[in-house]
Amino acid sequence: MATTAGDSTSERFTTALDELDVGWRTTTAEALSETLTAFPEPIVGAPLPFEGISLPNAITRADDPESVKAAASGVTAGTLGIADYGSVLIESTPPEAELVSLYADTHVAVVRESDIVDSMTAALESLGPRLREGRGNAIVATGPSATADMGALVEGVHGPGDVHVVIVE
């Protein structure tokens, strides 16, 4: 949350990711394939619902349970980024996105720079009409899964132990 006034929204977003210890890199639609295939294998992915940006052919589509559970990296869209918190939004369409983002060791969220909003207020103002009209589902995910129930903070419990955000300019 410690950001300096005057920073752009995406700079504030990446500052928040740094504080969360979440890795991030920026790329372009053209270079996306190269960026994504560099993550640890095996990689599975859910289709990206973005115009003109698609999942590289080299990445396995999530269509059987074993490959999703065994994935080292799971690529899904992050349909919003929230600068104040370093959160990404995982939606339930395409339907396999939730499983991919939850079962892989590392979740790789692809966020378009234009989808980064400033605040939780802005995020919910954008989500409100969509949930009312489309009755959809979204997870506001911030950093890796974690628990302190075993005596100290441990990352990677039922969900991913690592999160990376790929920002598409």
Add this chain to the structure above:
Amino acid sequence: MSKQSKRAKAAQIRETMAAEGEAVQENTKGFNQGRYDSVADLEDYQGLKDEARQIKEAAIEQLPELIEQLTETVEENGGTVYLAEDEADANEYIQSLVESGETVVKSKSMTSEEIEVNEHLESAGAEVVETDLGEWVLQLAEEEPSHIVAPAIHKSRASIAELFRERFDPDRPLETPEDLTAFASEQLASKFDDADVGMTGANFLTADSGTMMLVTSEGNARKTVAATDTHVAVAGVEKIVPSVEDLQPFVELIGRSGTGQDITSYISLLTPPVDTATFGDETIEGAEDREFHLVLIDNGRMEMREDEQLRETLYCIRCSACANTCANFQQVGGHEFGGETYTGGIAGGWETGVHGLDSSEEFVDLCTGCSRCVEACPVGIDIPWINTVVRDRINRGADDHAYDFLVDGLTPDAESGGMSYQKRFFGNFVTVAKLGSLFAPVSNWLADFGPNRWIAEKLLGVDQRRDMPTFQRETLKEWAGDRDGPTDPDREVLMLADTYTNYMHVERGKAAVRTLEALGVSVEVADVTESGRAALSQGMVETATKHGEAVAEELLPHIEAGRDIVMVEPSDLAMLRDDYGQLLDEKTYEQLSENSYEILEYVYGLLENGASADALADGDGEEIAYHGHCQQRTLGLAAHTEAVLEELGYDLITSDVECCGMAGSFGFKQQYYDVSMAVGEDLREQFSTPEAEGRTIVASGTSCHDQLTDLMKQDVPHPIELVAPLERA
């Protein structure tokens, strides 16, 4: 307390503290500090809290309509809504959804604990698995949650490792938190694979879209929903808010208030039945036929809504801030400071509403009314007031005692018979003080006389290890009556000397009078001394109201004549500033509240407005350590004392604890002496560091004074005694 002797209660608390105190203390203090740090990052914390409060107030106001709207919306979405009247009703319905032999995976839900659904499903032949690591540990250990957010907060890492060794005999040693977490995750992964039904709670429900919000960090709630094709959500009716946008302040406050996280890892916004895919045997399958059942639980909530005193409980968002910031909870945890299901300060309201007074009676006296939780609560619930009301109702429901006439003679109060002698004694202490002063010093010799201390412990539960306060023969009122004030006063003050200041700690009252006179203020001491704080702390609402009315009757003419009311004791000032709002009519409360000042707040104001500090004592670099009073801090008044002491040249350090542990009569009570001393230990440590050692210790509250003199074995003056000029010749 009628069910258990005071000695047995004391022994039980000691045992729990020995077994669980260390883990509870470390975790709650960590959460509490996290809360302070995390809310400090917010640009407008108070604004968010106000917004959250308004949303809850409005939602509970229109609850029947919201239930109807939510029901329609969820059914439109393809789900089912069942409004369960009570625990049995809810369990019967949930049981109808689960077949014998099926596996139910659950994410953490206090409401499911409230209805004890696990036992019901198990007796019907289902396997029920808690998947939150903390809840799973408790399920294995067959223990109850002790905290509403971190259910296994009382378990140490070592005791969990031991539990796993006993239960699973694992093929590798499990030592570190990482080992234990990985092992638990593995064990539970296979349970998710076998699961037929997923059960969750819901932190919030939005009536406009039928969306439920779940606040989690582990990912087990997400798996509970994704891995099953029947989703059952259990939620109290109070969880409904009108719209998705209303969630914003809660999303920002709930993690910060509870565990000090800015936001938890996952905020799930689900509009069930969700269209997330699930794992089939060979393929990933769509979820066209996923079933969703929302079980809305009334179980006393609609009655709470009608109950003016308990209604605010329904604003609670179950963040646990009130437990984490509570000095007593930090020592004893939720197994002592909790009822059948709920734990911490707000449990008094919840347990009374859903399980009844019997459940609250076990723990509600552990709330001392110090008010630190009111500030911590993200929706500003007046938790101490709710607990006072609960105590009052318990007092009124008590059985008649044969010896009431003995105590009634001593304690002319407005309460019905049957209350414990201990409560009567402390609640009517002003009567004791008047007699004690009248017969001083004989009364002091008697009070300290061995057999009498023994009788006081037997009959009243006054712990023999406590020093009794000393009654003064000359009261402050008598002393002040003989004085001539300043010849041409700038202002006139009526001093409301509380019971302790008038009859026992007279020196602090004298110092206050001398200070005010030195600053050109004339002082009259009021006839009335008792604000009603002592009675209120025992839950004697009617008696406290009578004291409040007497205070108003004497003070209002003075206020109308332009005099200011000044007080020395913060807990009595808090009555005028805060509690009278519940006891007296609004206009009277406003007048008293707006025209009353804490002594150093008033001195600060005089100095700010041009009075000269030259007339006061010179600190001359003297090293002092100051402990502010809990209610004074809640009222935002500790800073004034610190500013005045620094202005006079004292070298000041301050304590940083939520409460000293004495809390009025609490620490004198036999059954709570150990808790009180354990709370005080933090303060003793802070004032024993190399930096603090050897300093003069000052404290604003009477009970803090009593506690600190016991802990530090030194005299502990009120700050005003360091400010006051020497007596004029």
